[in-house]
Amino acid sequence: MQPKERELNTFDTLLNMRTAVRPSRLQNIRFYLIHHPKLMVRSLIASVGVFSIGLIGCTPPQNFASTAQARLNNVKSTQQAQAPSESETQAPVANPVSPTPAPTRTPDVVYVPTPPQVVDEMIRIADVKPTDVVYDLGSGDGRIVIAAAKQRGARGIGIDINPARVREATYNAKKAGVSDLVQFRQQDLFETDFSEATVVMLYLLPRLNMRLRPKLLRDLKPGTRIVSHSFDMGNWKPDQVVEVDGRMVYYWVVPENPPANLLQPDVEELG
Ligand SMILES: C[S@@+](CC[C@H](N)C(=O)[O-])C[C@H]1O[C@@H](n2cnc3c(N)ncnc32)[C@H](O)[C@@H]1O
Numbered sequence: 001m002q003p004k005e006r007e008l009n010t011f012d013t014l015l016n017m018r019t020a021v022r023p024s025r026l027q028n029i030r031f032y033l034i035h036h037p038k039l040m041v042r043s044l045i046a047s048v049g050v051f052s053i054g055l056i057g058c059t060p061p062q063n064f065a066s067t068a069q070a071r072l073n074n075v076k077s078t079q080q081a082q083a084p085s086e087s088e089t090q091a092p093v094a095n096p097v098s099p100t101p102a103p104t105r106t107p108d109v110v111y112v113p114t115p116p117q118v119v120d121e122m123i124r125i126a127d128v129k130p131t132d133v134v135y136d137l138g139s140g141d142g143r144i145v146i147a148a149a150k151q152r153g154a155r156g157i158g159i160d161i162n163p164a165r166v167r168e169a170t171y172n173a174k175k176a177g178v179s180d181l182v183q184f185r186q187q188d189l190f191e192t193d194f195s196e197a198t199v200v201m202l203y204l205l206p207r208l209n210m211r212l213r214p215k216l217l218r219d220l221k222p223g224t225r226i227v228s229h230s231f232d233m234g235n236w237k238p239d240q241v242v243e244v245d246g247r248m249v250y251y252w253v254v255p256e257n258p259p260a261n262l263l264q265p266d267v268e269e270l271g
Contacts, residue, residue: 104188107161109205111140114229119147121244125251126199126225128152135159135197137189137204137212142169142182144201149178154199156182159189195219203229210234210265217258224254236262 114122122144128134130153136144139158146169148154156178160166169184185192190212194200197220202209209231216226228250232238240251 104161104186107138108208109138111162111165112203113140113143114203115245115247116143116147118229118244118247118249119144120151121242121249122201122227122229123148123151125240125242125249126201126227128154128199130154132198133157133196134199134201135194136201137192137194138202139169139184140165140203142172142184144203145182146173146176146178148199149173149181150176154181157194157197158182158184159187159192159194160184161186161188190215193219195221198224200224200226201229202227202231204231206231206234214263214265217254217262220254222254222256226252226254 128148132154134145134148134154134156136158139145139160142158145156145158149156158169160169163186166184166186173179173182200216200220209228210233213233213236230248232250236252238250238252242249
């Protein structure tokens, strides 16, 4: 008898001798490993499968749901941080969803962006240079200071009372690759110190220009250029006026000694 045959016979005998000496489990395994390796592998795979099903069955299903929800929340919060909302909050009402705080008070003028060709003309007429510090009082989505930084390499500060606009402008500056040159601040333009400006851009309203005029003339250094889209400054006559696609662009230079009448908002001028 061959050794393998002998071993098989011995095992059969032992199996049949139920009451006699039973082969140990280890011996069974050893036997199957030697004589039926394929069967052994199949058994192992089946056992692993059954064990996995058992594991899944024991895992509470809400764990999967909560993990998926957590991932979704994560994506949403990343999107919120990266892409600002387009919604405009004009009244100081807190938005319960957005983490952006509401304006400290109602803006004096609603957000209306200056068209790109007018932005280009405002930059051209002010002859913006890399040494300039450009302020946009009521900066909206930041397009004027961002364009001045991109086109002329100028530093820029945008002031807006609406935090949603400040967030949007900051995002736009990052997208335009000029975050190192420009900054946006949530402030009331009537309370902002803009005395470091060498160029001031405006797109407000006639009465706001008039209200701002004394502060512009008092706080800005002589020689500072001021450009206003659409609206003039009453009897402070502009040094230049140009029309772009039906829109007026006004240009002034702050004089050394402003006339006294311009340092007061003229009630009659305001109408
Ligand atoms: C007509 S938009 C001009 C936006 C931008 N300058 C442009 O030309 O595209 C006026 C902006 O001024 C902001 N604003 C209104 N009142 C303000 C205030 N008191 N202080 C700062 N910003 C104000 C508004 O939120 C709005 O974004």
